[in-house]
Every structure is written in C-alpha cells, then in structure tokens.
Amino acid sequence: MKKEFIALLSLILLISVSMVNIHFLTKITTDIAGLVEETDKYIRTENWEKARESAGKAQRKWDRHDAYIHMVLRQTEIESVRSSLSELSKALISESDTAKGAARAAISQMKSVASIERIRLRNIF
Amino acid sequence: MRIMGKRQLGEMEPAEFVVAVLISDLAAHPLQDIGTPLLYGLIPVMILVLCQVLISGGMMKSLKFRSLICGKPSLIIENGKISALELQKNRVTLDELSEQLRKKDILDISTVKYAVLETDGSLSAILYPAESPLTPKHMNIQADDVGYPVIVINDGHIIEHNLKKLGFNLQWLEKQLGARKLKHADDVFLMTADTSGKVYLASREDT
Numbered sequence: 001m002k003k004e005f006i007a008l009l010s011l012i013l014l015i016s017v018s019m020v021n022i023h024f025l026t027k028i029t030t031d032i033a034g035l036v037e038e039t040d041k042y043i044r045t046e047n048w049e050k051a052r053e054s055a056g057k058a059q060r061k062w063d064r065h066d067a068y069i070h071m072v073l074r075q076t077e078i079e080s081v082r083s084s085l086s087e088l089s090k091a092l093i094s095e096s097d098t099a100k101g102a103a104r105a106a107i108s109q110m111k112s113v114a115s116i117e118r119i120r121l122r123n124i125f
Numbered sequence: 126m127r128i129m130g131k132r133q134l135g136e137m138e139p140a141e142f143v144v145a146v147l148i149s150d151l152a153a154h155p156l157q158d159i160g161t162p163l164l165y166g167l168i169p170v171m172i173l174v175l176c177q178v179l180i181s182g183g184m185m186k187s188l189k190f191r192s193l194i195c196g197k198p199s200l201i202i203e204n205g206k207i208s209a210l211e212l213q214k215n216r217v218t219l220d221e222l223s224e225q226l227r228k229k230d231i232l233d234i235s236t237v238k239y240a241v242l243e244t245d246g247s248l249s250a251i252l253y254p255a256e257s258p259l260t261p262k263h264m265n266i267q268a269d270d271v272g273y274p275v276i277v278i279n280d281g282h283i284i285e286h287n288l289k290k291l292g293f294n295l296q297w298l299e300k301q302l303g304a305r306k307l308k309h310a311d312d313v314f315l316m317t318a319d320t321s322g323k324v325y326l327a328s329r330e331d332t
Contacts, residue, residue, distance in 0.1 A: 004182035007175045014172060075160030 022117045025072060028065055032058045033110035039088065040103040051099070052092045058106075059085050077113055084109045138195045138245055144177045195244040202240035205253070215242055226250060272319030281311040281329075291320055301326070 035058035042051035062069070062085060069078060084106040091099035137145065148170050155166035184191040199211045201222060212222065223234065225248040231237060236256040241249045261268040275287045277298065288298060298310070301324055307313060315327045 001182070004179055007178035007182070011172065011175045011179070014168065014175070018168070071162055071164055074162065074165075 021072060022119070024068075025117050026114050028061070028069075029110045029114035032061050033107050033114070035061065036085075036088070036103055036106045036110065039092075040100065040107065043092075043099045043103055048092060048095050052089075055085070055088050055092055055103075059089065072117075073113065077116070081106075081109050081113060140180060140194050141177065144173050148173055198244055199242040200239065201242050201248070202234075202237050202250075205235065205238055207234075211242070217242065222248070270321070272321045272323070274317040274319040274323070274325065276315065277318050278310050278313040278316035280314060283310045288318075291318055293318065 035054050039051045039054040039058065042048070042054060062081065084102065088099065088102040088106050091102045151166050151169045151173070153166075155161045155163050180194060184194055199215050201208060201211050201215075201217065207219075207222070212219070222240070226232075226234060226237065226240070229248070229250055231250055231252070236252050237250050238253045239251040243249060272291075275291065276284055277288055277291075277293075278284070283295070283298065285295075288294065301316075301318075302308070302310070302313070305326055305328070307326075307328060312328055312330075313326060314329050314331070315325075317325045
C-alpha cells in the first residue's frame, strides 16, 4: 500500500508540476508576444526607435529563459522563434517595409508555442 | 521494470506488456532525435510507471478490477472434453493447443483432464490421476525433508547474510572448507548449503 501511496503522490506532483510549467511557459510567450505587438504598433506609427527598444526587450526576455526553454520545447520550435525575432530585429535596423510582416510572423510564432503546451482536445488528438 | 515488479516477459499480463512496450518506445524517442528534450521521454515514462504501479496495486486489492484488466483464465479442456467455443473465443487453434501440451511433455491429449489457458497466455494442464507422475506419497514412502539451498560462497566471496540465515557462522564454514582440504574461500567457485547442513561445493580446480 505504501508503494501505491507514493505512486499516487508522485503522479499528483508530476501533474501539478506540468500545470505550473504550462502556466509559466504561457506567461513567458504571452509577455513576449505582448512586447512584439507593442513593436508592431510602433512600426505602424513609424516610431522606429521605440520599436527597436521593444523588440530588444522581447529578445532579451527570450534569451533570459533560454535554459528553461531548451528543456521544455523542441529544437525546431526554438529555432523558428529565434529566426522570427532575428528577422524582426534586422527589419527594424534597416527600417524596411518588411518589419510589419516580420512582427506579425513573430507574434503568430509566439502564440503557436503557447498553444502547443495547453491542454486542449486538438493538442491531445 | 524493478519498480513495476519482477516479471519475465512471458509472465506479463496484457496491460503490463503494453506498458513495457510503450515505455521502451517513449524512452527511445528523445535518444534518437536530439532536437527533442529528454523531458518529453522521461515524464511520459514516469507517468506510465506510476499508473502501472497504481493499476497493479488495484489488481492486488480487488478481484473485480483484476478480472477487468487481465481477463479470466479459460477452461480449454474440461473433464477431458475440448471446448471448441473457448478455443474460438481465445483464438487458439488445435495445433497451438497440441504444441503447448507437447511443451509440457504431454504427447497424448486424452491424458489431460483439465487444461486452462491462463491470463498471461500460458497453458496449465492437469492430468487424469492414473496418468499423473508417480510421487513418494502414491507409494506411501516417507520422503526426506530437504531445506532450501542458498549460496554461501559465490566466486570466492563469502555471503555472510546467507550464512547467518541458515544459522551457521564463519567457524562452521572454515570447518567445511577444511574437511574438503581447502584453505580459503577464494579457492571455492560455488558453495551452497541448506538448513539441514547439506553442502554442495565446487572448487576452482573442479571448474
């Protein structure tokens, strides 16, 4: 009975940790998506300085959680987020028209990463 | 496998076998694909093992739960009569039945009174009393009681807790070695003893 009790406790603990992980990952990706949305707004008003600052914040936030992200996300997902943030930075430096598209791509990438970990029927099946 | 309990592959219940196969597949995936985090394999494996422990605990406690998970044994031969219905239900052919019986050294199916297909897929057979192997009891012979032999020296190493379990000590062991003209435990490859004091010894020279 002791073995079963430990197994049940461990199972509850694992599920709780998974829930915390989902919440934490969603928070990080939502925050970054928020910063990129802010960047997008500045791009629309052609406030390039503020846009670069906001995109820089998003990049730094992503880099700060690099070790954690590598433990919980697949390499392909990490690479696609990295490349979309890098594309956005390049477009902002050159102040080109592609910046808007790059910002939209980064936002959708972040939202996709956040939705992967959520417990939904479409994610399960 | 140690957490799930000591079972051989052939002794596994269907649910245990499925869990074992799933675990091996889940564990292999992050190892094959370096882009997948190790946690993607470790967490599902841990969840499966924990669920398996809970299911096996439930099976130990409740007979109904056990029969739901493992099924029930099927009586393939009852009073010498082969049940075609049970064979069909379990998808066992007559050839397979004969094969299973032959593996049990039963060549004549008419000698079998009962044959049960166990939940792990193995076959148990009970012969008619007249066909059963002769035992000392049949002959009214008093058989000597034998103890359970345990290893006392394994490849030169003395296993003291086994020695203690038998109620012997190192002096007894030295005496036994001396009686066989051996000086040290290092000279012994294998030595077993039982509670009655019966000793089997294979020295390194013998091997």
